Amino acid sequence: MFYREAGDFSKTYREDSQTFPIRFDRYRYYAVLLIAFAIIPFFLNDYWVNAIFLPFLIYSIAAIGLNILTGYCGQVSLGTGGFMAVGAYATYKLMTSFPEVSMVVHILLAGGITAFVGVLFGLPSLRIKGFYLAVATLAAQFFLVWLFNRVPWFYNNSASGQINSPERTLLGVPITGANTEPWAVYLFCLVFVALSAVIARNLTRGAMGRKWMAIRDMDIAAEIIGVNPLTAKLSAFAISSFFVGVSGALFFSVYLGAVEVGEVFGINKSFLVLFMIIIGGLGSIFGSFAGAAFLVLLPVLLKNVLVTGLGWPTDIAAHLEFMIVGGLIIVFLIMEPHGIAQLWRIAKEKLRLWPFPH
Amino acid sequence: MKKKLLSAVIAGFMAATPVMAELTFSALSYRTGAYGNNGIPFADGYLDYFTLLQERDGGIGGESIKVIECETAYNTEKGVECYEATKGEGVLSYSPLSTGITYQLIPKVTADGIALHTMGYGRTSAKNGQIFRNVFNFPANYWDGASVGIKHLLDINGGDIKGKKIALVYHNSAYGKEPIRTLEELSKKHGYELTLLPVDHPGQEQKSQWLQIRREKPDYVLMWGWGVMNPVAIQEAVNIRYPMENFIGVWWSGSENDVLPAGAKATGYKALAFHAVNSDFPIFDDMKKYVVDAGKAAGAGDQVGTVLYNRGMYNAMLVSEAARTAQAIAGKSNISQADMIKGFEALEMTDEKMAALGLAGFGPSFSVSCENHGGDGMVAVAQWDAGAGKWNVVSDFQASDMSVIQPLIDEDSGAFAAENKLSPNCD
Numbered sequence: 001m002f003y004r005e006a007g008d009f010s011k012t013y014r015e016d017s018q019t020f021p022i023r024f025d026r027y028r029y030y031a032v033l034l035i036a037f038a039i040i041p042f043f044l045n046d047y048w049v050n051a052i053f054l055p056f057l058i059y060s061i062a063a064i065g066l067n068i069l070t071g072y073c074g075q076v077s078l079g080t081g082g083f084m085a086v087g088a089y090a091t092y093k094l095m096t097s098f099p100e101v102s103m104v105v106h107i108l109l110a111g112g113i114t115a116f117v118g119v120l121f122g123l124p125s126l127r128i129k130g131f132y133l134a135v136a137t138l139a140a141q142f143f144l145v146w147l148f149n150r151v152p153w154f155y156n157n158s159a160s161g162q163i164n165s166p167e168r169t170l171l172g173v174p175i176t177g178a179n180t181e182p183w184a185v186y187l188f189c190l191v192f193v194a195l196s197a198v199i200a201r202n203l204t205r206g207a208m209g210r211k212w213m214a215i216r217d218m219d220i221a222a223e224i225i226g227v228n229p230l231t232a233k234l235s236a237f238a239i240s241s242f243f244v245g246v247s248g249a250l251f252f253s254v255y256l257g258a259v260e261v262g263e264v265f266g267i268n269k270s271f272l273v274l275f276m277i278i279i280g281g282l283g284s285i286f287g288s289f290a291g292a293a294f295l296v297l298l299p300v301l302l303k304n305v306l307v308t309g310l311g312w313p314t315d316i317a318a319h320l321e322f323m324i325v326g327g328l329i330i331v332f333l334i335m336e337p338h339g340i341a342q343l344w345r346i347a348k349e350k351l352r353l354w355p356f357p358h
Numbered sequence: 359m360k361k362k363l364l365s366a367v368i369a370g371f372m373a374a375t376p377v378m379a380e381l382t383f384s385a386l387s388y389r390t391g392a393y394g395n396n397g398i399p400f401a402d403g404y405l406d407y408f409t410l411l412q413e414r415d416g417g418i419g420g421e422s423i424k425v426i427e428c429e430t431a432y433n434t435e436k437g438v439e440c441y442e443a444t445k446g447e448g449v450l451s452y453s454p455l456s457t458g459i460t461y462q463l464i465p466k467v468t469a470d471g472i473a474l475h476t477m478g479y480g481r482t483s484a485k486n487g488q489i490f491r492n493v494f495n496f497p498a499n500y501w502d503g504a505s506v507g508i509k510h511l512l513d514i515n516g517g518d519i520k521g522k523k524i525a526l527v528y529h530n531s532a533y534g535k536e537p538i539r540t541l542e543e544l545s546k547k548h549g550y551e552l553t554l555l556p557v558d559h560p561g562q563e564q565k566s567q568w569l570q571i572r573r574e575k576p577d578y579v580l581m582w583g584w585g586v587m588n589p590v591a592i593q594e595a596v597n598i599r600y601p602m603e604n605f606i607g608v609w610w611s612g613s614e615n616d617v618l619p620a621g622a623k624a625t626g627y628k629a630l631a632f633h634a635v636n637s638d639f640p641i642f643d644d645m646k647k648y649v650v651d652a653g654k655a656a657g658a659g660d661q662v663g664t665v666l667y668n669r670g671m672y673n674a675m676l677v678s679e680a681a682r683t684a685q686a687i688a689g690k691s692n693i694s695q696a697d698m699i700k701g702f703e704a705l706e707m708t709d710e711k712m713a714a715l716g717l718a719g720f721g722p723s724f725s726v727s728c729e730n731h732g733g734d735g736m737v738a739v740a741q742w743d744a745g746a747g748k749w750n751v752v753s754d755f756q757a758s759d760m761s762v763i764q765p766l767i768d769e770d771s772g773a774f775a776a777e778n779k780l781s782p783n784c785d
Binding site: 045046047050051055149158159160161162164166167177178179256257258259260262263264266300303307313314315317318319 | 387389390394398427428429431433434435438439442443445446457458461462464465466468469481482530531532535536538539556558559657766770773777778779
């Protein structure tokens with residue numbers, strides 16, 4: 001009834017090719033932005049920020065990054081954790097070497113450094129594909145973690161081998177360190193998330209995204225119609241790693257504040273982000289958010305219901321949490337292999353016809 | 359008579375008000391994952407001691423006790439979530455039992471003004487209380503452990519270990535890396551050769567490390583392990599027939615769960631200890647009467663008297679004594695988070711106090727001050743006897759080599775102070 005194209009006339013090409021062609025979607029998008037930027041910050045406390053919003057936002061960036069590589073360009077990567085570690089350690093080195101430079105610059109630079117490392121490890125993708133590429137990126141994961149553990153220069157020779165983010169301010173407001181306000185770190189991450197999503201969305205529906213998708217769907221055919229696999233694959237690796245690096249940088253500097261590479265950026269992290277995009281939906285920006293929300297919020301929700309709500313022993317709740325999350329992943333993959341994004345798409349199709357489906 | 363009347367009035371008042379003030383403590387425990395085998399007994403001991411105080415004495419200084427348990431799985435992200443979830447409840451002190459989580463929490467507790475007690479783990483330089491105002495790591499820390507481990511080797515070698523080869527098998531994390539600096543400094547002083555063998559999380563795969571040990575035949579192997587890494591390392595040592603009496607673990611690598619899987623051949627394995635490792639103390643009678651037999655034991659209730667159970671109990675005892683000290687200083691029983699920090703800082707554990715608690719000789723006597731948050735670092739060596747199935751303390755409690763450790767503490771805490779623009783003070 002209200003969710004349809006009818007009556008919404010585009011008068012320019014620009015209007016015709018906008019991200020949200022349906023008026024309702026557009027208003028919903030503005031409403032979400034308004035709530036996220038102008039309303040949520042007033043209701044935040046430490047718990048909501050540190051347990052829910054920061055992990056959700058930061059994992060969303062990582063999922064967007066991996067989705068560009070795996071979902072759009074079809075290159076399976078198990079190196080996400082390692083690339084996040086590159087972002088984290090790059091920020092750490094930059095933060096401690098140039099304390100007077102703004103954190104925004106450091107985080108973008110860290111993304112750039114990760115992009116470079118990503119391209120380096122993306123080179124084998126020109127020769128190998130599928131499972132073999134997954135193994136090559138797995139090597140990147142282990143190599144990078146080993147490197148950051150092995151070379152003391154990366155952690156400024158600290159006795160514990162940990163990196164700690166010192167306090168840095170943006171416009172006089174602390175955004176890293178211990179004395180941060182919940183709203184400040186939330187908004188700081190939210191800006192990065194919103195920009196990442198807009199950039200990724202526009203990249204993927206432009207010429208570059210079409211090249212990626214051509215490579216994903218059939219690389220030989222893509223090459224024949226004039227897509228250069230070298231630039232397409234390497235640009236996917238670079239841009240994907242950039243986002244993953246930014247998320248790693250935020251993860252370390254804003255969210256955790258102290259990081260131990262083997263534990264925080266281990267292989268588990270790579271799988272977690274991969275699960276996020278598989279459950280959320282491969283090749284969908286919305287899917288990245290949905291997957292991140294699913295895997296970040298569900299365990300917290302289950303814990304709060306089982307332990308705080310029902311008063312169960314923590315160990316039983318923790319084990320049950322594994323079973324429920326694992327079970328739901330399997331159910332999802334069987335019932336909806338294209339992820340939560342596909343459910344969303346179906347809902348939109350239905351909504352478009354509602355209430356007269358014929 | 360007057361006093362009796364007063365207490366009757368107070369009791370009546372207490373009974374009349376259903377919502378009593380409580381002393382809230384947190385147990386950031388882990389009963390799942392690769393470190394659960396060691397996390398469970400510690401968590402049980404920690405919770406049981408508070409249950410005992412509650413059931414037997416009605417709490418601490420008349421205030422009832424509430425302990426909030428939160429599962430971290432030894433994972434820093436979950437640890438942060440637990441901290442944020444519980445800190446709003448007025449938790450008086452945190453004991454996360456994880457060096458990684460400790461590093462996360464140090465800046466947070468400093469900003470929030472809550473005490474953090476990391477007993478025998480965490481950031482060693484927190485011993486310097488002038489900089490780490492609300493972080494406490496008494497009675498002993500990793501550098502004490504490393505130093506006493508080397509002292510023990512000196513003792514059994516008649517004071518000379520020049521040219522000996524010592525290998526350190528360590529968990530490749532902040533925890534395992536802590537002793538390296540100290541061991542390097544000590545190697546300059548005593549002239550031994552140090553080989554570093556990192557084991558990655560979770561530690562099930564140690565074949566290459568032990569192959570290297572078999573090839574290089576170090577005279578002694580030290581281990582900084584935790585969780586599943588411990589039984590695997592001890593089993594590997596048995597497999598390559600490494601002489602077990604030359605294999606010394608830190609206190610976190612010295613529980614029954616670590617040596618039992620290797621069976622009889624684990625006999626002779628040594629581990630450091632900063633408290634008693636047996637269960638011949640009067641407190642265990644009370645524990646049985648008020649907690650275990652009453653069906654109030656935490657977990658499965660089958661860990662009472664094991665090394666890590668004792669350590670969890672010891673930790674809870676120190677925390678509750680600090681709360682008692684805080685109550686005495688503040689002059690009221692319902693203490694605040696700030697009072698609790700003062701209680702920790704003024705804590706004195708004397709032999710009489712320990713005896714009164716039914717723990718005579720359980721741990722060394724020590725006192726905490728603003729300058730020294732780490733106690734005296736008294737550590738002994740225990741040895742496993744698989745036949746009897748128990749640990750025996752085979753050396754005296756001895757102090758660590760502070761001439762080596764103090765400069766390292768000053769250096770590391772100074773670096774932290776510079777990084778965070780803190781100036782050392784005691785007021």
